[in-house]
Amino acid sequence: MPVLQVDGGDLFGRRNKNERHQSEFLCKICGTFGIDAIGLGEQDLNFGLAFLEQMIEEHGLPFTNANVKSLGTGALILPEYLVVERGGITFGIVSVMDPAQKIITMASGGEEFEVLEPVAVLREVVPRMRDKVDTVILLGHLGDALTDQVIKEVQGIDISVTGHTYRNITTERVLDDTIMLSSAYEGRYIGKADLFIDETNGKIMAVSTKVTGLDDTIPDDPEILAKVEEYKVSLTEFKEARRSAYPRIYGSKEEDFIGDRSCKSCHEDVWQAYAKSGHMQAYNSLRVQGQHFEPDCLVCHTTGFQYENGYADDAPYNRLINVQCEACHGYGTQHARDGKWAAQAKDSCVICHDQENSPEFDYASYWDRIKH
């Protein structure tokens, strides 16, 4: 039976170098699946347009999108729609994304994109497609609510596959003559729609849909599994290489960071001042940007990063998130009361407040904001 394979987008991982490495692997594997069309998700631009173009080129990925333009060139960044012939039927596949989803790239050079209104774009594109194809498929990277709205406002879409959704449509759903399907997340489910087509006029007569969870009851493909295992090793090496750019070269194994909670028990007033400061939010600032596994950022947004017994991604060292007391004062096991211990913390600021990350830094005014 002829099969048409489509993907609703957001193939790429979050904006950090580890996930970029993983995305390269994912693209390589997806390139072997024979996918016919992939709608663009905002995540697919996480590493910049040049990276997306490189993946498309290297792995033959059929990305398509009709509403994202480069502000630099004013042109669409991907083919407006794709035409695929399967089983004697020509399918036109068009994809749009939600303008409300922000595209933020990790690429240097600050690329900017314009995301056009989906309804207006589709009202113009779909009729042109209908002249050339039998069946129009929308890969709406729009989430559930906006997809429904678009389908109600645009005529001529036969099948809609919703991307950017966590919902699995397990039952058949038809909205204004359009067959509604959705693609779920992390490749956990695979949706299948059997279309019964009238051979005399190419029209869809009936459809039956099914969503299958790709759980343990479905055996892994040995060939793909081997590639995944091989990749995991290379990913570990990659991470280690990046971490090893920040070796633990300071401090001593004999000393320990005891953690801000321990200081709280004796220094309640100081702790209250610290809890209100940005230093206690430093790790969260990374998490918000998906950068909390980046050694390049952790070095200043955690405690004791390059020190023996300092911050690491794994327990027990991962309790040393944020710029804690000991980031400035040093190992708690060296706690002294001769007055020098507090004073030496004054020299700590500029290790992190350097020209690049804190150009406005000035000891007096900055201390004033966190004083205790």
Ligand code: HEC
């Ligand atoms: C281990 C690195 C590190 C050290 C050491 C450090 N800072 Fe910071 N500081 C940061 C980071 C990271 C932020 C941003 C926090 C965030 O994510 O909001 C910050 C933010 C701040 C802010 C703005 C947030 C606020 O609460 O007003 C002030 C002021 C500040 N630091 C003062 C200082 C002073 C003064 C020193 C030295 C006594 C110092 N810092 C030492 C990393 C450091």
Ligand code: HEC
């Ligand atoms: C050399 C130390 C250093 C490195 C490396 C560093 N930061 Fe920071 N970061 C700081 C300091 C210091 C501040 C506070 C600047 C200020 O307020 O003057 C800050 C502030 C921030 C803020 C603003 C917090 C807020 O809401 O005010 C964000 C977000 C941030 N950093 C993210 C990152 C990311 C992401 C990386 C890695 C790509 C990174 N930082 C690497 C030291 C660093």
Ligand code: HEC
């Ligand atoms: C951003 C760096 C930084 C952080 C974080 C920090 N301190 Fe300090 N702390 C200093 C500096 C610098 C001084 C010395 C100020 C001076 O002598 O003018 C100081 C002074 C002190 C003093 C002496 C105060 C006095 O009256 O002489 C105590 C106690 C103290 N800190 C405890 C803590 C505790 C507990 C925490 C965590 C809850 C903490 N500090 C977090 C930088 C920091």
Ligand code: HEC
């Ligand atoms: C068991 C109680 C206790 C704990 C826990 C404790 N302190 Fe103290 N700390 C004291 C006492 C008592 C003093 C001396 C009186 C004062 O300055 O408040 C002191 C003084 C200090 C000073 C000034 C020292 C100097 O002479 O320069 C700093 C800085 C300090 N503590 C930081 C910390 C930090 C950071 C932690 C957690 C890593 C911590 N303390 C944990 C009891 C404690």
